Amino acid sequence: MIVSFDLDDTLFVSSVNFKTEKELSFPFNKIYKERLRLGTKELFEKLQPHA
Numbered sequence: 001m002i003v004s005f006d007l008d009d010t011l012f013v014s015s016v017n018f019k020t021e022k023e024l025s026f027p028f029n030k031i032y033k034e035r036l037r038l039g040t041k042e043l044f045e046k047l048q049p050h051a
Helices: 040-047
Strands: none
Touching: none
């Protein structure tokens, strides 16, 4: 199965308007300022094929 997502405003969202995942740890939070929508990490883990 192939699944695709629009990144802007679907997976990466404003933490002001949406619940988001925790901020990345330093130094990654200085490079990647956008936040993932809450639940994205869990969804991707469930979509991952089992080996």
